[in-house]
Amino acid sequence: MTAREVSAAASERDSNRDSDRDSERDSVRGEPCWAPGDSPGDAPGRATTAAPAPRISGGLTADVAVVGAGLAGLSTAYHLIERDPSLDIVVVDARHPAAGASGRGTGLLGPRVGPAIDRAARTFGPSTARRMYLASVAAVERVVALTEELGAPCGLRAGEQIVATRGADGLASLARQAETYRALGLDVPVLSAAAIRERVDVPYHAGLLYRSAATLNPAALSGALAAACAAKGVRFHDDSPLRGLRPGSGAAPTELLFPSGTLRARKTVLAVNAAAGSLGLPVGTVLPLQVHAVATDPLGAEARAALGGATGTAVVNAMSLAPYFRLSHDGRLVVGGGRAVHLPGLSPDRAAALRTATWSWLEERLRLLHPSLADVPVSHRWSGQIGMTLDDLPVVGHVGGHPDIWYIGGCCGHGLAMSVAHGAHVAHSLVEDPSAAHGPVSYPWHRDQAPRVPLTARPARGLLRAYLSSLDRAARRTP
Known part of the structure; x- marks a missing residue:
């Protein structure tokens, strides 16, 4: 990816993106039940302080720029500043912390990442599928521990999660998954209809029980992370949509372009999820x-x-x-x-x-x-x-081959636990040599691109x- 390619893609999409963003802001998307003020005692999702953070204006610099103040971006900033308090970190959002998916989810904190375990075993092999599942369990446990670490309960309710069914297709799918979990030595037992009724009085036929699970207020967790970052010196800028970027080369920093200013940073993390397409990022289709x-x-x-x-x-x-x-x-x-x-x-x-x-x-x-x-x-x-993504796997990797520009996104509906894990992984990789023996473990979603789908063509969108x-x-x- 060259500077010319990214700038051209950004310029070409500017008018469409502005129109889409204004339409999204003006449309009635409703308010989650954990909108600010609805959950007494929980950290607000709006911002780190009572006042909004300023927009990017003029020419700013930083050691690390994090674009996107959802859970992935905030986790990156939090784990970075924990590892190296001397870093000058700037977090920028098109609106404000938790304005996107991280503040509008349903707060299910459960294991699983990528395709169903039977498909994962066929695609990646039994050993990798097992490691993938255990990584997702560790991600859940990390979020639970993080709420204690932050001193913010975030509406956390520890419990179990059941994937259940009342139909024949669902039974067949769960049977395949149950067989694979048993073969891999993973603790995901099958529940009968009676065993489910002991937990919830709803008549399902059968289910799989995931013991490592919880529920919480996702906007509160995002707000607590943002507040912790700000307390440690991370700078925030709201209402600053990214317009494009000019990758650096050698010692030259990457330059991020915003409507009323620029931000130059040695390292950049684009935690922009599905906005990758409108920005023209070469990360496959999200x-x-x-x-x-x-x-x-x-x-x-x-x-x-x-x-x-x-x-x-x-x-x-x-x-x-x-x-x-x-x-x-x-x-x-x-x-x-x-x-x-x-x-x-x-x-x-x-x-x-x-x-x-x-x-x-x-x-x-x-x-x-x-x-x-x-x-x-x-x-x-x-x-x-x-x-x-087309293959149900997230994307956590470099953008266009640039080692100092990272992208995080595409969690496919399992973003609450995995976004926090992805931020921690990227933070580790930014301050450590990822190829060293002590570097982070690699998983199939640690990749630079997802499969591409040519959705700019009308027939593809129709399909x-x-x-x-x-x-x-x-x-x-x-x-």
């Missing part, structure tokens, strides 16, 4: 998909007990896009799932119609989970953007939307 969630008012004692209140159990449906649920720390039922929408190229009216229809469907399915939910008010509806519609239809047929 699809921006909008996903949806709703939340109820706090439930009564009977409903809480029936839906995992005693055990902290969260339930994920084995079928893609079928509803999943968890209780929040203040007793709300959070339900996510439904149609995933590829927004680029869609009219605002069409996007709004799909969003509203998906919220309505989630509310309908929510009320079918348990009799106690028949009349409970739904207080929050929201949408957020995730980054998906993608047809595929997403087929997944939506299958989810709606799921009992």
Whole structure:
């Protein structure tokens, strides 16, 4: 990737990106149930202080520039400043900390990364598949420990996670995964319908039990990380969308271009997830998909007990896009799932119609989970953007072959634990020699590119939307 290529790509996309960003800001995406002020005692997701951080203005310099103040970028900055307090680190966001996926998720903290374990074993071999799963377990444990380290509870509820099903296709999928987990010597037991009912009073046929799991407030975790970084001297700049970059060479730093200024840094981390495409980054295709969630008012004692209140159990449906649920720390039922929408190229009216229809469907399915939910008010509806790759693996690697420019993104819906892990990995790599014996362990997602999908062509976008519609239809047929 040359400076000319990146600058040209940025210039070509400027007008489209401005239009898309303004449309996204103005559209009614709803507010998560952990919007600032909704969770007393939790750190706010808005910023590190009461006042917004200033925009990038004029010509600034730093040792390390981190673009993106979500969990991946904040984790990078946090682990960097912990390792080397002398570093001058700047974190820049197009809006503000936790404005994107990190503040609009559903707060499920569970293991799993990449494709299902049976596919992973076939693709990468049993040994690598086992290491991948154990890395995801370690990532969950790291986030739980991090909340204690930060001194911020972040609405954390320790518990279990069940991947469950009521359909034949789901049973077949879980059977293949269960067999692989047993073969790899991993502790992921099968639960019968009765064993699931002991935890949540919902009639599933069978499930897989993941013991290393929890739920939390993702905006609060992001806010706590941002506050910890600021307290250690990390500088923040809000409302500064990246326009392009000119990679450095030799001793020359990389120059990052913003609407009203520049930032020159020796090392750069682009924790921009699905914005990689609009920036023209050569990291393969990271699809921006909008996903949806709703939340109820706090439930009564009977409903809480029936839906995992005693055990902290969260339930994920084995079928893609079928509803999943968890209780929040203040007793709300959070339900996510439904149609995933590829927004680029869609009219605002069409996007709004799909969003509203998906919220309505989630509310309908929510009320079918348990009799106690028949009349409970739904207080929050929201949408957020995730980054998906064609092979279900994240991308954590160098940009265009430049050793001092890193990219993090594409967690495919498993970003809460893995984003924190990815930030720690990149921080380690920036201050240590990654090829040394003591360097970080390499996994299949430590790569520079995901597979490419030519989505600039209208037929390809049509095929993608047809595929997403087929997944939506299958989810709606799921009992």
